[in-house]
Amino acid sequence: MSIAEIDKEYIANTYARFPVELVSGKGAILKDTNGKEYIDLGAGIAVNVFGVADDEWLKAVTNQLNTLTHTSNLYFTEPCSTLAKMLCERTGMKKAFFGNSGAEANECAIKVARRYAFEKYGDENHSTIITLKNSFHGRTIATLTATGQDGYHTHFGPFVKGFVYAEANNLDDVKRLAEENNCVAVMMELVQGEGGVCKLDKDFVDGVKALADEKDMLIIIDEVQTGNGRTGSLYAFQQYGLSPDIVTTAKGIGGGLPIGIAMLGEKVKDVLVPGSHGTTFGGNPVCCAGACNILSRIDDELLAEVKAKSEYIFEELGNAQGVKSVSGLGLMIGIETEKSAKDIVNACLQKGVLVLTAKTKVRLLPPLNIGWDELKKAIAILKEAIAE
Numbered sequence: 001m002s003i004a005e006i007d008k009e010y011i012a013n014t015y016a017r018f019p020v021e022l023v024s025g026k027g028a029i030l031k032d033t034n035g036k037e038y039i040d041l042g043a044g045i046a047v048n049v050f051g052v053a054d055d056e057w058l059k060a061v062t063n064q065l066n067t068l069t070h071t072s073n074l075y076f077t078e079p080c081s082t083l084a085k086m087l088c089e090r091t092g093m094k095k096a097f098f099g100n101s102g103a104e105a106n107e108c109a110i111k112v113a114r115r116y117a118f119e120k121y122g123d124e125n126h127s128t129i130i131t132l133k134n135s136f137h138g139r140t141i142a143t144l145t146a147t148g149q150d151g152y153h154t155h156f157g158p159f160v161k162g163f164v165y166a167e168a169n170n171l172d173d174v175k176r177l178a179e180e181n182n183c184v185a186v187m188m189e190l191v192q193g194e195g196g197v198c199k200l201d202k203d204f205v206d207g208v209k210a211l212a213d214e215k216d217m218l219i220i221i222d223e224v225q226t227g228n229g230r231t232g233s234l235y236a237f238q239q240y241g242l243s244p245d246i247v248t249t250a251k252g253i254g255g256g257l258p259i260g261i262a263m264l265g266e267k268v269k270d271v272l273v274p275g276s277h278g279t280t281f282g283g284n285p286v287c288c289a290g291a292c293n294i295l296s297r298i299d300d301e302l303l304a305e306v307k308a309k310s311e312y313i314f315e316e317l318g319n320a321q322g323v324k325s326v327s328g329l330g331l332m333i334g335i336e337t338e339k340s341a342k343d344i345v346n347a348c349l350q351k352g353v354l355v356l357t358a359k360t361k362v363r364l365l366p367p368l369n370i371g372w373d374e375l376k377k378a379i380a381i382l383k384e385a386i387a388e
């Protein structure tokens with residue numbers, strides 16, 4: 001049986017895979033079984049910020065693998081303490097909880113908000129969380145409920161209580177929901193990734209912040225996709241002038257290994273106590289050693305490069321034939337095209353470029369350090385695929 005046939009026979013049928021078997025890679029170049037090379041503008045869906053098999057990250061990970069792999073959370077280990085300190089120092093957040101995925105980071109955020117409400121009001125009646133329509137927060141039952149897209153909800157009910165959905169960029173709608181419910185928090189992505197790479201307006205975010213201050217609601221920012229340099233700052237909230245109460249992240253900070261983090265601000269930093277939350281693999285030394293390396297290299301120089309590459313892509317595609325509009329921030333880019341996004345992705349695949357979709361758009365999430373030559377070549381191929 002071929003790998004594709006074994007996959008079909010033995011793996012749960014949750015992914016519509018492309019007819020390609022990838023076997024190796026370096027940086028922004030991936031290779032398939034036939035030796036064909038692809039320029040990667042997807043980075044494993046915003047994960048490989050320094051591309052595949054990055055030397056420095058590999059060194060950090062293999063050193064740790066050879067030293068101490070897993071201990072459980074019953075003992076202190078250095079990599080997770082170092083990572084938490086680095087994150088707090090660079091974000092102004094106060095404590096970190098480590099899990100294994102974006103969904104788990106958001107689960108933690110939801111639990112922290114609920115426990116904060118319970119401690120404050122002594123009952124469960126003040127725990128509603130406002131999320132935004134068109135959002136995506138994960139696929140566990142609670143994060144699926146938080147996700148404001150009906151398409152993801154079909155066939156998985158009943159859902160958990162305590163979520164209401166506001167129109168993105170509609171402050172009146174957020175105000176209305178805050179009036180009608182006993183809300184503890186507003187949870188949002190600053191650029192809705194899976195929802196089509198839609199950026200929130202700064203005015204809207206400022207309005208939500210003012211409302212949250214007035215109503216004592218927590219602000220939870222989901223930076224699973226926007227985080228870790230992707231939008232041109234370490235975290236997108238830093239560009240919006242926010243001091244969130246909870247920030248969640250995952251994907252890029254793992255550099256290719258699973259990690260999810262909920263960072264807690266001053267108001268909620270002590271909400272979690274021993275026994276209130278946990279996970280076996282959370283804070284795994286190998287994942288954390290790799291993440292320390294990734295985080296230490298997301299510096300001003302890299303962020304300037306992200307901005308320059310972003311400008312280049314916006315300029316190249318802005319007026320390109322077959323392009324209706326370009327949206328996003330930094331190297332998180334959505335392209336609305338005249339042709340179907342799926343056809344463009346398939347044409348790019350044939351021509352040796354990997355791109356993604358987000359709803360009806362073509363989505364780009366390249367490695368942040370992709371070489372200029374590779375980027376220019378890939379964008380030229382993408383433009384060709386969009387135009388033809």
Ligand SMILES: Cc1ncc(COP(=O)(O)O)c(C=O)c1O
Pocket residue numbers: 101102103104106136137138139189193194222223224225226250251
């Ligand atoms: C904004 C956002 N939140 C949460 C998630 C869920 O992350 P994970 O797939 O690691 O559980 C994703 C995944 O795409 C995401 O984009």
